[in-house]
Amino acid sequence: xxxxxxxxxxxxxxxxxxxxxxxxxxxxxxxxxxxxxxxxxxxxxxxxxxxxxxxxxxxxxxxxxxxxxxxxxxxxxxxxxxxxxxxxxxxxxxxxxxxxxxxxxxxxxxxxxxxxxxxxxxxxxxxxx
Numbered sequence: 451x452x453x454x455x456x457x458x459x460x461x462x463x464x465x466x467x468x469x470x471x472x473x474x475x476x477x478x479x480x481x482x483x484x485x486x487x488x489x490x491x492x493x494x495x496x497x498x499x500x501x502x503x504x505x506x507x508x509x510x511x512x513x514x515x516x517x518x519x520x521x522x523x524x525x526x527x528x529x530x531x532x533x534x535x536x537x538x539x540x541x542x543x544x545x546x547x548x549x550x551x552x553x554x555x556x557x558x559x560x561x562x563x564x565x566x567x568x569x570x571x572x573x574x575x576x577x578x579x
Contacts, residue, residue: 456495459514461566462506463489468563469500476531508565515569521548521556524570533560536567 463469470489473479479491479498488501498514518524525535525546535547536559543549548558554574561567 456497458497458499460499460501461514461562461564461568462503462508463500463562463564464503464506465563466500466502472563473498473500476528476533478531506564508561508567510567512559512567512569514566515571518570518572521558521570521572522546525558528560528570535560 466484466489470481470484473489473491474481479493482490482492482497484490486502488499491498491500493516525548529535529546537543537547538559541549543558546558548556550556555571557569557571559567559569
């Protein structure tokens with residue numbers, strides 16, 4: 451039923467000005483609108499709504515991620531724009547902060563200015579019959 455519609459993802463912010471600078475400037479998302487309740491961005495056919503809240507505690511897990519191709523180039527471009535990639539103890543990450551998963555996927559995590567954990571990931575092509 452819902453597979454025909456684009457997704458609207460939500461993250462929280464205590465500082466909409468910083469959030470807009472990050473999502474638009476550092477991540478390159480298209481600004482759509484801002485109102486008293488949040489800021490909206492477009493990523494292809496999907497919307498990301500950064501909701502304005504007075505208080506919240508970010509969670510320690512990924513809340514939003516992008517499936518990319520050429521993860522090394524994406525990470526390099528993001529790092530050049532000031533995005534800092536997370537380093538988690540006990541995980542074998544390459545020099546860029548990319549983790550190679552057992553199934554062949556590759557993931558790099560970063561945080562927005564409010565501490566929301568975001569990610570970019572690249573996944574192997576599924577086998578075709």
